[in-house]
Amino acid sequence: MKVCLIQMNSRDSLVENLQQAENAVRSAVADTHARLVVLPELFTYLGGTKEGKREAGQVFPESGAYRLLQSLAKEYGVYLHGGSMIERDGDRLYNTTVVFDPKGSEIAKYRKIHLFDVVAPDGAVFRESDVFGRGENIVTYKVDDHIVGCSICYDLRFPELYAELSKAGADIIIAPAAFTLMTGKDHWEILCRSRAMETQTYVLATNQVGTYSENGEPRASYGHSMVVDPWGTVLARAQARTGHIVASLDFDYLNKVRADIPVQRHHVLGQ
Numbered sequence: 001m002k003v004c005l006i007q008m009n010s011r012d013s014l015v016e017n018l019q020q021a022e023n024a025v026r027s028a029v030a031d032t033h034a035r036l037v038v039l040p041e042l043f044t045y046l047g048g049t050k051e052g053k054r055e056a057g058q059v060f061p062e063s064g065a066y067r068l069l070q071s072l073a074k075e076y077g078v079y080l081h082g083g084s085m086i087e088r089d090g091d092r093l094y095n096t097t098v099v100f101d102p103k104g105s106e107i108a109k110y111r112k113i114h115l116f117d118v119v120a121p122d123g124a125v126f127r128e129s130d131v132f133g134r135g136e137n138i139v140t141y142k143v144d145d146h147i148v149g150c151s152i153c154y155d156l157r158f159p160e161l162y163a164e165l166s167k168a169g170a171d172i173i174i175a176p177a178a179f180t181l182m183t184g185k186d187h188w189e190i191l192c193r194s195r196a197m198e199t200q201t202y203v204l205a206t207n208q209v210g211t212y213s214e215n216g217e218p219r220a221s222y223g224h225s226m227v228v229d230p231w232g233t234v235l236a237r238a239q240a241r242t243g244h245i246v247a248s249l250d251f252d253y254l255n256k257v258r259a260d261i262p263v264q265r266h267h268v269l270g271q
């Protein structure tokens with residue numbers, strides 16, 4: 001199965017971000033003919049202000065971002081994993097992934113479970129829970145015969161979520177992200193490779209890249225999106241610029257890794 005990860009530089013303009021996403025999906029599909037295309041976290045609106053986030057909130061299914069992804073999935077006959085967008089549900093906002101199948105039907109919706117409430121060592125303050133409600137459900141869907149698990153960004157730091165997705169049968173786990181430059185340079189690759197090795201799945205980690213501003217403060221995302229195989233090997237890696245990467249997933253290889261080191265049968269604690 002061919003997969004394509006799109007690395008974007010989203011900022012605080014919904015209109016410009018949707019145009020960037022549309023152009024990126026069109027050129028990614030034309031270049032790679034991938035079966036599964038993945039966008040990054042908060043591709044519709046990143047940074048800005050609390051009011052800006054509320055205004056950019058997308059109501060499902062009638063909002064522009066939802067319709068755009070639906071029509072692109074259908075036009076190209078691809079599975080489109082919509083990174084995440086700001087979802088507005090009544091008064092609440094969520095950081096939400098929506099996935100469409102090649103007919104343009106919604107097949108999954110995942111709300112980010114672990115919200116990034118952190119003061120980074122460089123002093124940058126992140127308070128996602130001031131804006132977003134927390135997701136409560138573990139979500140998987142199917143691409144052809146393969147189960148795909150959903151996660152978003154900070155979720156990467158919580159192996160217990162990945163263990164649950166693995167127990168649910170996932171062969172692929174997706175992590176759209178806006179992982180910070182500050183934390184990413186030290187932690188991103190290790191986290192992606194660790195989660196892939198522990199769960200013996202393909203991990204598709206699609207990051208934002210470049211600068212944006214949050215309440216007038218400068219912020220930067222790390223880029224370096226990557227596809228990691230079940231052995232922990234990086235199959236494809238982006239640099240620190242916008243664009244896309246492609247990789248072919250080999251499920252015979254996945255089965256071999258699981259047969260060689262059958263950790264899924266050897267769990268003793270907490271299973």
Ligand SMILES: NC(=O)CC(=O)C(=O)O
Binds near residue numbers: 157
């Ligand atoms: N931005 C995030 O949600 C997570 C992140 O940058 C980190 O864990 O570091």
